[in-house]
Amino acid sequence: MTARKTNLQDPIYHDDDAAREHLETLLWPQGPVCPRCGVMEDRITKLQGASTRPGVYKCKDCRKPFTVTVGTVMERSHVALHKWVLAAHFMAASKKGMSALQLQRMMGTNYETAWFLFHRLREAATETSSGPLGGKGKFVEADTTYVGGREKNKHANKRTPGNIGGKGKQIVHSLVERGGRVRSHHIANVTGATLRPIMVKHVSRKSTLMTDTAGGYYNLGKEFARHEMVDHGKGEYVRGDAYSNTVESVFAIFKRGVYGTFHHVSEAHLHRYLAEFDFRYNTRTALGVADVERAEELLRGAKGKRLMYRQPAEAAHA
Ligand SMILES: [Zn+2]
DSSP: OOOOOOOTTSGGGTOHHHHHHHHHHHHOTTSOBOTTTOOBGGGEEEOOSTTSOTTOEEETTTOOEEOTTTTBTTTTOOSOHHHHHHHHHHHHHOTTOOOHHHHHHHHTOOHHHHHHHHHHHHHHHSOOOOOOBOOTTOEEEEEEEEEOGGGGGSOGGGSOTTOTTOTTOEEEEEEEETTSOEEEEEESOOOHHHHHHHHHHHBOTTSEEEEESOHHHHHHGGGSSEEEEEOGGGTOOEETTEEOHHHHHHHHHHHIIIIIIISOOOGGGHHHHHHHHHHHHHTOGGGTOOHHHHHHHHHHTTBTSSSOSSOHHHHHHO
């Protein structure tokens, strides 16, 4: 398979009609679907005529008009569709993320629009339904890290050693299946009571669990096929197949984004940035996904994130 190359000359990034057709192809692979009824094909008519703006369809069942953006993160936005497509490309192609300021400069919008576009796209990046990570013979690494707070503006060598969990810092918990997907959460503390519901929901108990010696994992580990801990406090990082380098590398990329790209991530929005970084990791280049394809996947995720009455894909196949 040849990787598809990025071509920023493509009209989808500059022309509203081309962008809309691109979105229709991605969001309606089998043709237009009524976002309210889930009906398609002969129940849908395309509205045409001088007074009709392009891309409007009408459902014969509910008699309501709709466009491809209804029921997506783009609904009711006044931003031109080619700007959505371009912003999605920038988000998908920037390994450490892109700031709203950078997007503002690159697209010539105002800051509020750039900020809005990226936050809505983070919504699109949010994973909606997926089974647990791991399984028989598979390894899942779990770990926590601290981001934000007072340390954020300090140079690496000026940071206070051991000032983890300090005031103003937020706790991020990530689960990574080796060779597979990641799932990250913003959590309140690292107790077993907080970690258990996350682990039970997101990790198959048939997995081998890899953690450090944090107390919250100790009892939890017994619920998995095998549990190995490496003791970072004693300088132990790798013991045979017991290590947490995979999740450490996920944290490293996220931190480069938080400190290098965004400079500050508010507590209220942290989960959105985690969704963005998780999305890129889950569609990473190493899995054979090109930037163009990652951007398409991001736009597909726009569907069903807002004002949905019924999920059109399921309803259409019911
Ligand atoms: Zn309808």
